[in-house]
Amino acid sequence: MxxxxxxxxxxxxxxxxxxxxxxxxxxVFDSDAAVHSLLAEGGGAVDAVAAAFPGVVQNGAVDRKALGAQVFGEPDKLAQLEQILHPKVFDAQRRFLADADQKASFLxxxxxxxxxxxxxxxxxxxxxxxxxxxxxxxxxxxxxxxxxxxxxxxxxxxxxxxxxxxxxxxxxxxxxxxxxxxxxxxxxxxxxxxxxKAGVWPWPVADDHWSTFALPADRKPPHA
Missing domain, CATH: 3.40.50.300 (P-loop containing nucleotide triphosphate hydrolases)
Known part of the structure; x- marks a missing residue:
């Protein structure tokens, strides 16, 4: 695939x-929709975001405007938020691709x-x-x-x-x-x-998101 x-x-x-x-x-996997789901009531990132950014959770969900006010223009805080969200989105992407592969999607x-x-x-x-x-x-x-x-x-x-x-x-x-x-x-x-020719799927198994990925030589950015 x-x-x-x-x-x-x-x-x-x-x-x-x-x-x-x-x-x-x-x-098509929608990464923005995945983040919305993680921050919604019952979402898998609500507790971690609440602990890292006090005051942003209202009625069990992350208030995205309140969260944005804390991280906007703050690179360190944005990086902290990404460390919470990116591995969870990566796991959702893996599940999505496994399902698509099982259904014999060519792409x-x-x-x-x-x-x-x-x-x-x-x-x-x-x-x-x-x-x-x-x-x-x-x-x-x-x-x-x-x-x-x-x-x-x-x-x-x-x-x-x-x-x-x-x-x-x-x-x-x-x-x-x-x-x-x-x-x-x-x-x-x-x-x-x-x-x-397909090449990247299935993804390598790793404890963190894409640390084990390496860009093939023929896909290196021109400036690399």
Missing amino acids: IVLGLTGSIAMGKSEAARMLRRFDIP AALDIPLLFETGGEAKVDRVAVVSAPAPVQKARALARPGMTEQRLNAVLAQQLPDAEKRRRADYILNSGDGKRPMLRDITAMLRDLQGV
């Missing part, structure tokens, strides 16, 4: 790309917003980056409730530049001209993936 990493910066259209993949019966996709930033390309066979021109991205982002230009700039500062993501991608899914061109890109990508 081929594992595809689906990524892209904020407001690039990654969610729409994931929906299109599902229309082709490709199972499964992992929607990971910070794939390159976390070294996640070592976990996948190929990477698809959803991309749009910067003015389109900015307009989309600022149309979101609660988004400001200052907050957008802070988010972008935590992400690799789009140009770098495009440079490191195996496939670029262009969303700037609307859904139809991106659908054409996805169709061409799926056609090409039919000839790709």
Whole structure:
């Protein structure tokens, strides 16, 4: 089974790309949804987050705004939160891929917003980056409730530049001209993936998330 990493910066259209993949019966793991589930009432990360960030749990669930207020602009606290969440999301990804493999899917996709930033390309066979021109991205982002230009700039500062993501991608899914061109890109990508040899799955067993992964020589980033 081929594992595809689906990524892209904020407001690039990654969610729409994931929906299109599902229309082709490709199972897609939503990392953001997994985090929401972990922080919801009864979620597997609530107790650990409550212990690390006092006052953020309300009615049994993590108040994401309160949590964001504590970690936003605080790299050490953000790293502490990631140490809680990332291994749990990794375990959920492993279960998802095992299920897809059992169902004989030829391809499964992992929607990971910070794939390159976390070294996640070592976990996948190929990477698809959803991309749009910067003015389109900015307009989309600022149309979101609660988004400001200052907050957008802070988010972008935590992400690799789009140009770098495009440079490191195996496939670029262009969303700037609307859904139809991106659908054409996805169709061409799926056609090409039919000839790709799977290699990363099953993942190696390890006590922590992807410490045992090593990027194959032919997948090394150009600057490495």
